[in-house]
Amino acid sequence: MADEIIQIETPFQFNEENRREFDELIGRYPIKEAAMLPTLHLAQRQEGYITPAVMKHVAELLEVTVMKVKDVVTFYPMFFEEPVGKYVIRICHTLPCALRDCKVVLDHLKAKLGTDVASETNLAKGTTDDGKFTLMKVECLASCDVAPVIMVNDDLYKNLTPEKIDELLEQLPN
Amino acid sequence: MVQEKRILYEHLNVPDINTFDVYRQYDGYARFEKALAEYQPDDIAKMVMDSGLKGRGGAGFSTGLKWSFVPKDIEPRYLCCNADESEPGTFSNRYVLEKNPHLLIEGILICCYAMGIETTYVYIRGEFTLGKQMLDAAIKEAYEQGYLGENIRDTGLNVNIYTHPGAGAYICGEETGLIESLEGKRGQPRNKPPFPAVEGVFMKPTVVQNVETLCNLPFIVGNGVEWYTEMGPTYADTREDPPKPDPNTGTKLYCISGDVNEPGVYELELGLTCTELIEVAGGLRGEEVKAVIPGGSSAPILTHYELDTRLDFTSLTLAKSMLGSGGIIVMNETRNIVDCLLNIMKFYAHESCGQCTPCRWGTPWVRDIVQRIADGEGRKTTITRPKFGVTESGRWGDTGETEEIYEDLDLLEEVANNIANVDTMTWNTICVFGIAVSWPAVSYMRKFRPEFEAAIREGKLVTLPVAEATVPPEENYAYQQRFIPKEFSELE
Numbered sequence: 001m002a003d004e005i006i007q008i009e010t011p012f013q014f015n016e017e018n019r020r021e022f023d024e025l026i027g028r029y030p031i032k033e034a035a036m037l038p039t040l041h042l043a044q045r046q047e048g049y050i051t052p053a054v055m056k057h058v059a060e061l062l063e064v065t066v067m068k069v070k071d072v073v074t075f076y077p078m079f080f081e082e083p084v085g086k087y088v089i090r091i092c093h094t095l096p097c098a099l100r101d102c103k104v105v106l107d108h109l110k111a112k113l114g115t116d117v118a119s120e121t122n123l124a125k126g127t128t129d130d131g132k133f134t135l136m137k138v139e140c141l142a143s144c145d146v147a148p149v150i151m152v153n154d155d156l157y158k159n160l161t162p163e164k165i166d167e168l169l170e171q172l173p174n
Numbered sequence: 175m176v177q178e179k180r181i182l183y184e185h186l187n188v189p190d191i192n193t194f195d196v197y198r199q200y201d202g203y204a205r206f207e208k209a210l211a212e213y214q215p216d217d218i219a220k221m222v223m224d225s226g227l228k229g230r231g232g233a234g235f236s237t238g239l240k241w242s243f244v245p246k247d248i249e250p251r252y253l254c255c256n257a258d259e260s261e262p263g264t265f266s267n268r269y270v271l272e273k274n275p276h277l278l279i280e281g282i283l284i285c286c287y288a289m290g291i292e293t294t295y296v297y298i299r300g301e302f303t304l305g306k307q308m309l310d311a312a313i314k315e316a317y318e319q320g321y322l323g324e325n326i327r328d329t330g331l332n333v334n335i336y337t338h339p340g341a342g343a344y345i346c347g348e349e350t351g352l353i354e355s356l357e358g359k360r361g362q363p364r365n366k367p368p369f370p371a372v373e374g375v376f377m378k379p380t381v382v383q384n385v386e387t388l389c390n391l392p393f394i395v396g397n398g399v400e401w402y403t404e405m406g407p408t409y410a411d412t413r414e415d416p417p418k419p420d421p422n423t424g425t426k427l428y429c430i431s432g433d434v435n436e437p438g439v440y441e442l443e444l445g446l447t448c449t450e451l452i453e454v455a456g457g458l459r460g461e462e463v464k465a466v467i468p469g470g471s472s473a474p475i476l477t478h479y480e481l482d483t484r485l486d487f488t489s490l491t492l493a494k495s496m497l498g499s500g501g502i503i504v505m506n507e508t509r510n511i512v513d514c515l516l517n518i519m520k521f522y523a524h525e526s527c528g529q530c531t532p533c534r535w536g537t538p539w540v541r542d543i544v545q546r547i548a549d550g551e552g553r554k555t556t557i558t559r560p561k562f563g564v565t566e567s568g569r570w571g572d573t574g575e576t577e578e579i580y581e582d583l584d585l586l587e588e589v590a591n592n593i594a595n596v597d598t599m600t601w602n603t604i605c606v607f608g609i610a611v612s613w614p615a616v617s618y619m620r621k622f623r624p625e626f627e628a629a630i631r632e633g634k635l636v637t638l639p640v641a642e643a644t645v646p647p648e649e650n651y652a653y654q655q656r657f658i659p660k661e662f663s664e665l666e
Contacts, residue, residue: 028336030376031357031358031376033357033358033359034356034357034358034376035358036358036359037300037338037339037340037341037355037358038338038339040341041300041339041341062358064358068359071359071360072358072359072360075343075360075361075527076300076340076341076342076343076361077341077342077343078300078301078340078341078342079341090301093517094262094471094517094518094521095262095263095432095467095471095503095514095517095518095521096262096263096431096432096503098514098517099431099432099433099503099505099509100432138301138342139260139262139344139521139524139525140260140261140262140263140471140521141301142259142260142264142265142267142268142299142301142302143265143268144262144263144264144265144429144431144432144437144501144503145265145429145430145431145437145438145439146437147431147437151301154303154304155303156304
């Protein structure tokens with residue numbers, strides 16, 4: 001049934017390391033479905049984004065319908081359904097960062113990368129042509145004391161200024 | 175000046191405190207061992223009740239009371255530690271997770287021992303990658319050292335802790351939203367009752383506690399209830415006769431950000447005033463305080479007239495605001511309140527989970543109204559009502575006076591109050607997200623109405639001087655009724 005609705009070109013499988021991690025994860029919960037978020041995180045780390053094949057595989061592993069996986073993926077902003085750049089830059093623009101001029105940092109980033117800000121339904125809008133960066137706005141990153149902040153993939157950068165942005169972008173390997 | 179009282183944060187900056195060995199040198203796990211050796215589980219629950227500890231996550235509900243609702247005859251029971259810190263302006267849990275994760279584990283162990291719980295899930299925000307790594311490493315060490323797992327310290331106690339990553343949804347900080355998310359679904363809050371204490375995760379009794387609340391437990395057990403209750407004011411709840419004590423005991427990790435010179439987390443006894451806190455945080459950056467948000471962006475704003483309000487659960491509730499998660503955001507005279515409200519409303523419009531219609535449609539609507547006002551396109555009408563008085567010609571008659579009606583401000587209040595009514599404190603939504611939207615919307619608009627009116631009138635954002643922008647406290651519609659509580663010791 002699911003195959004008829006979702007066109008899957010290449011099936012997805014966890015690699016060996018992630019499969020081991022998944023097997024460990026699943027034992028933590030009395031019901032399999034509860035491992036949904038960590039499993040999707042794991043899959044996204046391997047594949048880069050959540051493809052229909054990923055959803056199908058996760059659904060099989062957790063013994064739920066594909067729709068249920070899709071349901072979860074669309075709810076949480078951290079799961080991507082489109083390809084993103086190698087570096088995902090998340091810039092906080094909630095009030096405490098706004099009071100500390102995050103707009104200056106955002107404008108500088110936009111000019112420097114030559115891209116717009118991604119929206120949740122259009123990630124390509126915020127991705128650079130070479131596929132290196134995706135720029136997106138996020139809500140409070142819980143680091144208001146060192147505002148303005150950005151996250152580049154998993155790392156947090158604090159007290160940013162346009163100069164610090166220049167420095168940071170230069171030292172990121174291709 | 176008020177001095178910091180570091181208890182939870184005392185050893186935060188000790189090098190390598192995140193490792194078991196160093197943590198052990200600083201009394202680590204000694205309080206848990208004391209609990210095992212000297213107290214029965216029920217004694218611990220009683221100590222927590224007597225300590226007056228209130229939940230630090232936002233609602234400020236008595237922890238001891240929450241524990242007492244958990245049925246003891248249903249197995250298994252779960253503990254969910256809420257580390258989904260996403261309230262704008264709050265950042266104290268992040269430091270605990272990143273720097274001193276063993277303290278949290280010790281707190282969890284004490285809670286599990288008291289409640290007979292074997293499984294704990296720590297729901298960590300998806301963005302806290304480092305915090306999750308540190309906590310995972312600490313949990314691993316604790317297993318190796320025999321403080322987690324089966325038959326801990328040969329007492330027959332079994333405790334397992336698992337971390338569970340979130341994925342960037344604010345609503346998962348709400349306890350039932352967190353539970354839904356933990357079960358692998360969309361994080362849409364559940365109707366209450368049944369409360370999580372009775373039917374929570376996997377439909378079993380569940381205690382949901384914030385990181386900071388759990389971190390208080392080792393100190394209550396280690397130093398005793400008497401020591402703990404000496405910190406912070408105990409008010410008299412005069413609604414009852416004789417007055418009932420209303421404790422606001424312990425310290426709070428105040429997170430202060432915005433226009434202060436030294437933003438950061440300050441651990442202080444509950445009950446200091448706004449002015450004192452700003453002083454502790456290195457003073458104001460700017461000339462004068464325009465507004466203070468006392469408890470994360472959901473809390474109603476305080477004006478410069480209200481800076482003497484004490485920052486504790488009871489005082490702020492009686493001032494018609496809330497301490498919430500203790501995220502204090504200060505704004506100086508250069509800030510435009512319309513602009514600030516727009517920022518916050520964009521946040522809520524983005525984060526509404528979409529489950530209840532008033533919130534799903536209301537939040538973007540409120541955002542659009544504020545956006546319109548900020549863009550200089552706020553709607554108003556000028557109406558002419560017949561008004562009897564002395565006319566220009568010196569006779570009695572219709573004076574032809576006009577009145578400006580700010581339609582958008584009335585609409586803003588109406589829409590916000592239809593999500594959740596701030597005057598009656600009733601909400602048309604399943605969870606309290608509704609009130610978290612309408613509280614800021616209505617309070618900013620009422621208390622800083624001149625600035626909103628000016629933006630509509632002038633067709634652009636106008637930042638008025640503080641005195642002109644603020645509605646004075648005599649205007650009751652803006653402040654509702656504000657009470658200042660009496661301390662228990664002050665009663666006759």
